[in-house]
Amino acid sequence: MSDSINYGPLSGLVGSWKGDRGLDVAPEENGDIERNPYWETIDFEAIGDVENAGKQTLAILRYHQQVYRKSNDEQFHDQFGYITWDSATGVVSHSFIIPRGVAIVASGTASEANSTVTIQMDAPAEKASDTISQSDFMRDNAKTTSFGHTMVLSGDELSYDMTTMLDIYGREFKHKDKSKLTRV
C-alpha cells in the first residue's frame, strides 16, 4: 500500500454519516409489502491501495453501515464492505457482505457535474453467478438475483438508492432501500 493515494470520486465519502430519512421496502410471506422507515450510520475509512495481478491498482474505502428501525430503534440491517476506484479505467467496485449469508460484488462508474458525484454500480442478473454469492439456504428460499446501487454525493449530503431483486415466497420481489444522510 502506498502513502500518497488518489481516491478520485470516492474521496468525498470519507468520514462518518448519519441519516433518519431511510425507507426500506421488504417482502412479507403473505404476499404483502412491508415498509420500514429507518435511521442509520455509515462510516467510510480511506485505507490505502492494493495491486492486483501486477497491473491493476485500486484505491480502497472500507465502510460499515448500521441501520435501525425507527419504530423501535432496534438494528435490523448491518453491512460491511469496500468501495474501490481504479484510476486507470475509472471503474468503481463495491464488494460487501450482509449477515443473512449474502456477498455481492457490484461494479460501475462515477461521474461528476456541478460539484455532485454520482456513482452507479450493479451486479446484473446475467452476471449473477460471478458477482453474487449466497448460502444454500438463501439460494433455495430467499435468493438474491441481482443488485443495483446509486449513490449521490453533494458536499455534506449523501443519498443512495439500492434495489435488491429477490426470488422469495414464490415471487420476484424488488427489495428497495433509499436514504439521505448528512456528514457528522
Ligand code: HEM
Ligand atoms: C438499508 C438496507 C437494508 C435494510 C434496512 C433491509 C431490511 C430488510 C428487511 C426488514 C427484510 C425483511 C425481513 C423479514 O421480514 O424477514 C429484508 C429482507 C431481505 N433482505 Fe434486506 N435490507 C437492506 C438491504 C439489503 C441488501 C443490500 C441485501 C442484499 C445483499 C438484502 C437482502 C435481503 C434478503 C435476501 C432478504 C430476504 C430475507 C427474508 O425476508 O426472509 N437486504 N431486508
